[in-house]
Amino acid sequence: MAIARHGSGPAALLGAYASQVHPVFMLPPVATALFGAALAGAFDPRVALIAAGAAFFAVYTAHVKDGYVDFHRRGEDDDHPLTVLGCRLGLAASTVGFIACLAALAVVADPVTVALAAPMWAIGYLHAPQFDTNPVTTTLGYPVGIGLCLLTGYAAQTGGLDARPLALAAVLVTVLAGVKIVDDAQDYEYDRSIEKRTVAVVLGPARSRSLAVALLAVGLFAVVPLTITGLLPPSAPAASLAFGAVAAIAVRRDPTTATMLLVRGAYLFLAVLLVAVFFEPLAGVPLPDITAFGPYTYLATEVVFGALALALLVRAGEGALYRAARTIPALYPIAYVWDWYTLEVGVFAIPMRTGIELLGIPLEEHVFMLVVPAVVLGIHETVNPRGE
Known part of the structure; x- marks a missing residue:
C-alpha cells in the first residue's frame, strides 16, 4: 500500500514526512525546552537535546494526527501528503521516538523529569479530535505543552523544580x-x-x-x-x-x-x-536615581505621567479630551479633601517636593489629583474606543 499520496519512491516518502514539520509551531516547543535547560545555569547539552527531542516528537505526533483527522476523517482539509497508512506509520514512528527520549531521560535525569515530559505526547496525540472541539482544551493544549517543555528542560538539568x-x-x-x-x-x-x-x-x-x-x-x-x-x-x-x-x-x-x-x-x-x-x-x-532632581523630583514624575495622559487622550480623539476636562474637575473636590486629611493626620509624607503649598496641601498634590485621573481616563478611552 502507498504511504505518500503524491508520488512514489524515497524522495516522495521523505518529502511527505518532512511536510509534517511545521517550523512555526515546531520551533517554540524545542526552543522552550532548551530555554528551560538554560534557566538552570550551566547545563549539560546532551541532556538538553534529549529534552528538546521529546518536545519535537510530541509536536510531530500532534501534526500528523491533526492532518490525519482533518483530511481523512473530517474532510476539512483540501489535501494531505500522507495516506491513512502513512499517517499511522508516522504516528508510530514519532511515538517510538518520544518513548526513546523518555527512556533516555529516565537514565540521564530522574522520574520527575519523565513525569513532566510524558503528558506532552498525550496532549499532542489527543489534540484532534478530542481536544480541538472544546474551547478550553483547544486553547490551552499547545500553551500547556509549551509550559511542560520548559519544566522538562529545567528538571532534566536539576532533578526538580x-x-x-x-x-x-x-x-x-x-x-x-x-x-x-x-x-x-x-x-x-x-x-x-x-x-x-x-x-x-x-x-x-x-x-x-x-x-x-x-x-x-x-x-x-x-x-x-x-x-x-x-x-x-x-x-x-x-x-x-x-x-x-x-x-x-x-x-x-x-x-x-x-x-x-x-x-x-x-x-x-x-x-x-x-x-x-x-x-x-x-x-x-x-x-536610576531620579532624586537627582532634588526638590523637583515629585514634580518631574508628574510631568512625565501627565505627558503620557495627554498623549493617550489626544490619540483617543477630541471627544476624549472634552470628557476628561469635565470628569477631572468633578473628581477634584473629593480628591482634595481626601488628600488634605491624609496629610493632616500623618498618613504619608512627601520629602522630595518643592515646599510650595497651595490651599493647605503641597503644589505637587494638586498636580497629582489632575494627572492620575487623566492617566486613568486616557487608558480607559484607549482600551474602550468610542467607535466600538
Whole structure:
C-alpha cells in the first residue's frame, strides 16, 4: 500500500514526512525546552537535546494526527501528503521516538523529569479530535505543552523544580493562550458552520479578542512583579516591552495578520527572556536615581505621567479630551479633601517636593489629583474606543 499520496519512491516518502514539520509551531516547543535547560545555569547539552527531542516528537505526533483527522476523517482539509497508512506509520514512528527520549531521560535525569515530559505526547496525540472541539482544551493544549517543555528542560538539568521555572511556565501559558485565541479566530466562520466550539465561536469575535488581549496583558505584565520579587533578573521586563510593542499593533489587525505578528512576537519574547535570564546583562546595575532632581523630583514624575495622559487622550480623539476636562474637575473636590486629611493626620509624607503649598496641601498634590485621573481616563478611552 502507498504511504505518500503524491508520488512514489524515497524522495516522495521523505518529502511527505518532512511536510509534517511545521517550523512555526515546531520551533517554540524545542526552543522552550532548551530555554528551560538554560534557566538552570550551566547545563549539560546532551541532556538538553534529549529534552528538546521529546518536545519535537510530541509536536510531530500532534501534526500528523491533526492532518490525519482533518483530511481523512473530517474532510476539512483540501489535501494531505500522507495516506491513512502513512499517517499511522508516522504516528508510530514519532511515538517510538518520544518513548526513546523518555527512556533516555529516565537514565540521564530522574522520574520527575519523565513525569513532566510524558503528558506532552498525550496532549499532542489527543489534540484532534478530542481536544480541538472544546474551547478550553483547544486553547490551552499547545500553551500547556509549551509550559511542560520548559519544566522538562529545567528538571532534566536539576532533578526538580523551583519558583522561577514554574513562574515562567505560567507566564508562557498565559501569553500563548491569548495568541491561540487569536489564531483560532482565523477559522471563525468555518468552525461556526461545523459547530466546532473554539473560544471565538463560543464568545464571538469581539469578546474573544478582548479575552485574548487581557491574557496577553496579564502574561506580559506578570514579568514585572516577578522581576521586582527577584525571581527574574532586572533585564527581563525588556522581553515584555518588545512583545508588548508587537502586540499593540497586532491586536488591531485582522486575525490572520494578528496571528502572524503575535507568533513572531512570541519568538522575540522568548529570545529576550533567554538573554535576560542566561546572561543577566543588567546584573549589578542600580535603578536610576531620579532624586537627582532634588526638590523637583515629585514634580518631574508628574510631568512625565501627565505627558503620557495627554498623549493617550489626544490619540483617543477630541471627544476624549472634552470628557476628561469635565470628569477631572468633578473628581477634584473629593480628591482634595481626601488628600488634605491624609496629610493632616500623618498618613504619608512627601520629602522630595518643592515646599510650595497651595490651599493647605503641597503644589505637587494638586498636580497629582489632575494627572492620575487623566492617566486613568486616557487608558480607559484607549482600551474602550468610542467607535466600538
